[in-house]
Amino acid sequence: xxxxxxxxxxxxxxxxxxxxxxxxxxxxxxxxxxxxxxxxxxxxxxxxxxxxxxxxxxxxxxxxxxxxxxxxxxxxxxxxxxxxxxxxxxxxxxxxxxxxxxxxxxxxxxxxxxxxxxxxxxxxxxxxxxxxxxxxxxxxxxxxxxxxxxxxxxxxxxxxxxxxxxxxxxxxxxxxxxxxxxxxxxxxxxxxxxxxxxxxxxxxxxxxxxxxxxxxxxxxxxxxxxxxxxxxxxxxxxxxxxxxxxxxxxxxxxxxxxxxxxxxxxxxxxxxxxxxxxxxxxxxxxxxxxxxxxxxxxxxxxxxxxxxxxxxxxxxxxxxxxxxxxxxxxxxxxxxxxxxxxxxxxxxxxx
Numbered sequence: 001x002x003x004x005x006x007x008x009x010x011x012x013x014x015x016x017x018x019x020x021x022x023x024x025x026x027x028x029x030x031x032x033x034x035x036x037x038x039x040x041x042x043x044x045x046x047x048x049x050x051x052x053x054x055x056x057x058x059x060x061x062x063x064x065x066x067x068x069x070x071x072x073x074x075x076x077x078x079x080x081x082x083x084x085x086x087x088x089x090x091x092x093x094x095x096x097x098x099x100x101x102x103x104x105x106x107x108x109x110x111x112x113x114x115x116x117x118x119x120x121x122x123x124x125x126x127x128x129x130x131x132x133x134x135x136x137x138x139x140x141x142x143x144x145x146x147x148x149x150x151x152x153x154x155x156x157x158x159x160x161x162x163x164x165x166x167x168x169x170x171x172x173x174x175x176x177x178x179x180x181x182x183x184x185x186x187x188x189x190x191x192x193x194x195x196x197x198x199x200x201x202x203x204x205x206x207x208x209x210x211x212x213x214x215x216x217x218x219x220x221x222x223x224x225x226x227x228x229x230x231x232x233x234x235x236x237x238x239x240x241x242x243x244x245x246x247x248x249x250x251x252x253x254x255x256x257x258x259x260x261x262x263x264x265x266x267x268x269x270x271x272x273x274x275x276x277x278x279x280x281x282x283x284x285x286x287x288x289x290x291x292x293x294x295x296x297x298x299x300x301x302x303x304x305x306x307x308x309x310x311x312x313x314x315x316x317x318x319x320x321x322x323x324x325x326x327x328x329x330x331x332x333x334x335x336x337x338x339x340x341x342x343x344x345x346x347x348x349x350x351x
Contacts, residue, residue, distance in 0.1 A: 002068035004123065006156040007107060012058040015127050015146035015158070018051045020135035024276035030256060031137045031145070034231060034272050034295035035118050037189050037324065038076035042122035044328045045073035045099050045186065047163060052126030053136040055152070057119040059298065061110020062152060064121075070102045070160065071124040075188060077116025077296055081108050083178040092178055098185040106178045116191040117298040125163035139273060141232070186327045191296045196222045199297075200290050200308040200316070204259065206243075206281035214241040218283070222302035223267060229299055231273040236303065240265025243281060251279040257286035257294070259305075269294065269303070289316035 006013075016039065019032025033039035033056055040050040055062075061079040066072075074081055074096045081094040084107035094100060094108055102108070110119060129136050129147055138146025147156060210218065223236035241261060254260070258270045260280035269286065270278075271294070286294055287308055297303065308316075 001128075002066070002070055002123075002125075002160040004070070004127070004158045004160060005065040005067060006062055006152050006154055006158070007065050008063040008109075009151070009153045009156070010057050010062040010110065011060040013062050013152040014056055014138035014140065014150075015053050015129055015136055016056040017053045017126075017135055017137050019137050019272065020133045020145075023133055027276060028133065028142075029139060029273050029275060031139045031273050032135070033120065033137075035076055035120070035189075035292040037292040037320065038118070038120045038296075039122075041097070041186065041188065041324065041327075042073045042075040042120045043126070044324075045075070045097070046071050046122050046124040048122060048124065048126055052122065052161075053129060055121040055127065055158075057110055057121070059117060060112045061119055063107060063109040065105065065107045066102045067105065068160075069104050071163075072100050072102055073098065073122045074100070074119065075122075076119040077113045077191060079110040079113050079119040081110045083107065084109050094179055095181055095185060097188045098181055101180040103178055103180075113298070115193055116296040118295055123160050125161035128159040128161035141273065186330075189292055189296075192293060192301060194301075196302045196304050197293065197297050198304045198306050199294055200287045200306045200313070201259065201284040202287060202308055202310055202313060204282040204284045206261075207283045209243050209245045209281060210261075210283060211242045211244050214243075217241065218305060219307060222304045224302045225297055225299050227299045231271055233271050233274050234269040234294070234297075234303075236267045236269065238266055241267065241283075249279060249281070251277045252282075254278045254282065255285065257288070257291050258282050259284040259286070271295070287313035287316060289313065289320045 016033040019030040020028060021030040024030060039054050042054055043050050043052045057079060082091040083094060132145050136145055138149060140150060143149030223238045226235045226237050228235040242265060254270055254277060256270060256272055256274060260268045260278055261283050262268060262280045
């Protein structure tokens with residue numbers, strides 16, 4: 001069995017999959033990958049099921065050692081992964097959004113994110129950690145799933161599952177360079193680069209309870225993502241929004257992407273590990289197609305809310321799924337090409 005060894009742990013790296021949504025009625029968050037698009041893209045690039053377990057790295061990445069020859073794919077934020085050698089000057093940049101064959105005993109170092117917030121590493125066969133409630137996703141606050149329910153730390157070892165459906169990138173039983181990869185890549189999701197990130201939302205059940213002035217500011221102002229943000233939710237800084245109706249309410253169901261308004265008037269955007277219920281007013285909901293974009297927004301950037309309709313939300317999501325399916329279909333049409341370590345600087349294009 002092949003092992004991926006953590007030589008140096010990053011800021012926050014966890015095992016994630018598509019989560020365990022069937023248990024919300026029991027108070028268990030859905031969890032899973034924050035950026036489900038990038039998670040699924042990585043899996044499909046190596047021939048995995050979309051639900052196979054990946055590694056999700058946040059803001060800074062790990063240094064990993066692959067004990068056996070492994071097929072991988074890296075997607076999501078740009079963490080500038082490079083192979084590690086005895087001479088740093090000969091390190092090779094590892095491409096993202098394409099299948100990469102990694103030779104036995106190769107080390108790859110993921111660095112601080114240059115773009116985006118979260119990076120995903122898939123291995124052919126997935127990470128073979130135990131399933132709990134039908135999922136391998138890590139839920140840290142409950143110490144559930146993943147590797148002992150916690151983030152990765154130096155010295156950890158992750159077993160790789162068996163795979164019979166891997167994408168065939170190279171066909172060479174002899175010597176390999178540190179990495180081999182084809183001359184194409186799949187075009188990723190567009191990630192936020194500026195200070196203000198536009199996110200499409202639909203009005204929530206309690207939006208009309210906002211004062212007229214607060215309703216205007218919700219659409220016209222940008223809301224900074226604070227450092228008190230995590231996988232449960234993003235706390236947004238703002239001049240407090242006010243409600244015309246401040247009566248207490250019973251806890252009600254929420255969803256990933258719900259924007260709640262607590263008593264302090266500063267919105268909270270619920271993310272993957274959020275609780276299934278909440279007692280705050282639900283003023284808006286991020287559309288499903290823009291949740292990956294929200295997941296790639298980092299503290300210090302700001303969210304600008306753009307109103308959408310339910311019909312538009314369905315259309316955007318369907319198009320996003322169609323684009324992903326088309327890209328993966330094209331993967332099967334690409335030739336299996338071996339590139340030397342020195343050819344990575346050549347211009348490449350993809351679907």
